[in-house]
Amino acid sequence: MNKKKIHSKIIILGSGPAGYTAGIYSARANLNPIIITGNIPGGQLMQTNMIENWPGDYKTLRGSDFIKRLKNHALKFNTHIINDHISAIDFSSKPFILIGNNNIYTADSIIISTGAIPRRLNIRSESEFFGKGISTCAICDGFFYKNKIISVIGGGNTALEESLYLSNIVKKIHLIHRKKYFTAEKILIKKIMQKIHEKKIIFHKYSQVKKFLGDTKLEQIKIESTINQKIKKIDVSGVFLAIGNDPNTKIFKNKIKMKDKYIIIGKYSKKYFSQTNIPGVFAAGDVIYNSYRQAITAASSGCIAALDSEKYLESL
Numbered sequence: 001m002n003k004k005k006i007h008s009k010i011i012i013l014g015s016g017p018a019g020y021t022a023g024i025y026s027a028r029a030n031l032n033p034i035i036i037t038g039n040i041p042g043g044q045l046m047q048t049n050m051i052e053n054w055p056g057d058y059k060t061l062r063g064s065d066f067i068k069r070l071k072n073h074a075l076k077f078n079t080h081i082i083n084d085h086i087s088a089i090d091f092s093s094k095p096f097i098l099i100g101n102n103n104i105y106t107a108d109s110i111i112i113s114t115g116a117i118p119r120r121l122n123i124r125s126e127s128e129f130f131g132k133g134i135s136t137c138a139i140c141d142g143f144f145y146k147n148k149i150i151s152v153i154g155g156g157n158t159a160l161e162e163s164l165y166l167s168n169i170v171k172k173i174h175l176i177h178r179k180k181y182f183t184a185e186k187i188l189i190k191k192i193m194q195k196i197h198e199k200k201i202i203f204h205k206y207s208q209v210k211k212f213l214g215d216t217k218l219e220q221i222k223i224e225s226t227i228n229q230k231i232k233k234i235d236v237s238g239v240f241l242a243i244g245n246d247p248n249t250k251i252f253k254n255k256i257k258m259k260d261k262y263i264i265i266g267k268y269s270k271k272y273f274s275q276t277n278i279p280g281v282f283a284a285g286d287v288i289y290n291s292y293r294q295a296i297t298a299a300s301s302g303c304i305a306a307l308d309s310e311k312y313l314e315s316l
Helices: 017-028 043-047 063-076 138-145 157-166 186-197 295-315
Strands: 004-013 034-036 080-082 086-090 096-100 103-112 116-118 149-153 172-176 201-204 207-214 218-225 231-235 238-241 245-247 281-283
Touching: 004 017, 004 096, 004 295, 017 034, 017 063, 017 103, 017 295, 034 103, 043 063, 043 116, 063 080, 103 295, 138 157, 138 238, 149 157, 157 172, 157 186, 172 186, 172 207, 186 201, 218 238, 281 295
Parallel strands: 004 034, 004 103, 034 080, 103 281, 149 172, 149 238, 172 201
Antiparallel strands: 086 096, 096 103, 116 245, 207 218, 218 231
């Protein structure tokens, strides 16, 4: 199949809050941007059941509805949205070249906003209950488990931070970690140990989840000892996975400067904060943040990248 060749002044990779916000601002600057959605249009928020912390929207929003609103906002200003996945890139040429599954794209400027994916346990029953009791964001979904018994999986900073946050909302937490000791900062461990002493948190060390159980929603987890393979079941209303995140930056390996898979910005240009080490290539959202993981921080960085890209194109 001969692929169609498409050129644009600016191409935005990713269709989450960062990508759509970049599209809105670029379109309003009359740059006629293209957004390439990637394999998962909408990103992580498509799997978020409810959003209650988007400023100005005091009514609860479904993640999918929120993404639809962002998309419609971008379309209002004639942003061109293409459902395609980029499989290869060439940042050494000008214009930049992007090879998609369906088309070949060239651009004078690129905004990378391909997001990040929370790691999962990758056991069969996990996908069945994702969004129906299994979550990866305590700040997003913790409120819905008020005064209920839940579980947090993990032993690093994220797991302990989310456990401390949830401990002020839920009735009890079963904290499950496959090792004996936490890998988090000492100050977090100290706080968690106090919660364990108060029996607000029950710590299951040397344990791993083997199966999620329930009817239409999560009701129970089956955990196994990593020492003697002893099995036990725990009744829970929800589970929060906190075993880390992986930014969607694999395609950019050896193409752009990164640290721990996150794209580095803020040090290569005095004019353009969101610029990468390659002039004309900018980054926004979860590909640059390794901690915030909020829709509003992604959207704000998408705005910054669009404004930087506009100034860069004007300078050419």
